[in-house]
Amino acid sequence: MSTAVHSAPADPPRVEPVRIGPVGLPRWSLGWDMLAWSARYLLQPDGPDAGRPWRFTPEQARFLVWFYAIDERGKFTNRYAVYRRLKGAGKDPLASAVSSLEFVGPCRFGGWRADGTPIVVPHPAPWVQIAAVSRDQTRNTMTLFGPMLSRKAIEEFGIDLGKEIIHSRRGGRIEAVTSSPRALEGGRATLVIKNENHHWIGSNSGHEMSEVIARNAAKSRDGASRALAITNAHEPGEDSDAERDYDAWLSIQAGRSIADGLLYDSIEAPPDTDLADPASLRAGLIAARGDSIWLDVDRLVAEIQDPRTPPSMSRRFYLNQVVSAPDGWLTAPEWDACADPGRVVEDGETVVMFFDGSKSNDASGLVGCCVSDGHTFVIDAWEKPAGPAGEGWEVNRDAVNLAVRKAFGRWDVVAFYCDVREFEQHVDLWRDEYGDRLLIQATTGQRAHATAWDMRTRVREFTAAAERTLVDLADRALSHDGDPRLRRHALNARRRPNRYGVGLGKESRNSDRKVDLIVCAVGARQARRDLIASGALLKRRSNRTGRVWSF
Known part of the structure; x- marks a missing residue:
């Protein structure tokens, strides 16, 4: 009697993801000191490494350094940021870590050292808001603070962990807020996390929420109040807040808008990723997940191949691709696969x-x-x-x-x-x-x-x-x-x-x-x-x- 031996699928050829974001590193940033502080005071909140010192992945660390980049005056160069990743890539833990730093960690410019690097100090009156259009969405982030803030942090900064509001001894707070634009009006939050803003649409007051958050940030006393949106790929044509962010970024890139200060960071699968080809699909998933190596590619493949999962959903949530609406004339992968920006149209052609x-x-x-x-x-x-x-x-x-x-x-x-x-x-x-x-x-x-x-x-x-x-x-x-x-x-x-x-x-x-x-x-x-x-x-x-x- 013979026994069949099943071997694990071989790793597919490596393919390069589509990356959106700044190139290189900024000249000055508060982020380097913040990385060091987080390793001392924050813990991994879940997974097999729960309870161990928190470590930003290289991609997350690079994003943090850019989000906290400053100019020669010590002013932030980015007033708004979008962090777009596939489902399960650690967006909520990243948002919790950034919020913790804003809450009790060093996060503001305090002058220059003799060697030309910035001094980083805590905010004197931190107020962090976790905003979403439903209570369940805020809960995803709020429940991470308990296991993420170490005992050392809790004792040293006098942190009182509540379910919807977290206080510190020096008067700072983190709070969850949902679809109530009027209640938000006039607030002076120092950082707002816009959670899953691909769900923020007109019918659930998402656009009103976003507009109030922008107005509040604009009138901050030191001009350093900012917002960070964490999102999956949006559905084109739905007119979500995430889609408006993406359109704004495209307008800036095309020179149609003179606005600046928008940091957009995304990694997605190559446009020619074939959902029906197992090797192509695995390669696309590995590219899209980046350094979120805790994501099980085999499980993602199974979810995508499940006949109950629409292809458009697979591309949005697992490959982080912006795909067309159901009545779209074509898809983004179809269009992007035919791009040839290196083709020069010569004079006289x-x-x-x-x-x-x-x-x-x-x-x-x-x-x-x-x-x-x-x-x-x-x-x-x-x-x-x-x-x-x-x-x-x-x-x-x-x-x-x-x-x-x-x-x-x-x-x-x-x-x-x-x-x-x-x-x-x-x-x-x-x-x-x-x-x-x-x-x-x-x-x-x-x-x-x-x-x-x-x-x-x-x-x-x-x-x-x-x-x-x-x-x-x-x-x-x-x-x-x-x-x-x-x-x-x-x-x-x-x-x-x-x-x-x-x-x-x-x-x-x-x-x-x-x-x-x-x-x-x-x-x-x-x-x-x-x-x-x-x-x-x-x-x-x-x-x-x-x-x-x-x-």
């Missing part, structure tokens, strides 16, 4: 372009597509700025015209499709100025026009172009420049069935989540296909060389 314009509400964009390989890239975009700067904003038409002129001066533009609505005059001017350089006309027939491509009358063509773009993305037959503005617009797009197939559009008519750049990208790729089908490029090459080139 033959390209086609698509322009979609708006006066004030929607965005305006100019996107190019290389004829040689279909690489799609953002030439320029104009979006209403966020916040007060957007009041009364209108697109600068001179800037748009200048961008078009520069594009024609830099590249060999052989087709230029323009949606005409709200830019009719400019579209005609571009026809007159550049029409003789274009190899195909945007509109043919009785109403032929070199540049006008009116989307109101081209629903059939645009729907087919949108469907073809999705096929190209799935087949990796499309590359793009990875522009964060284009990515945001692509992920904002929703499936819009019509009598010709499935097109794309905004989530609602008045939505602030724009899609204009992905419309331009789809249109530019359609212009390239039309150019190739026309044979005009082959004729030009034949006329120039006397030979017929294959394409």
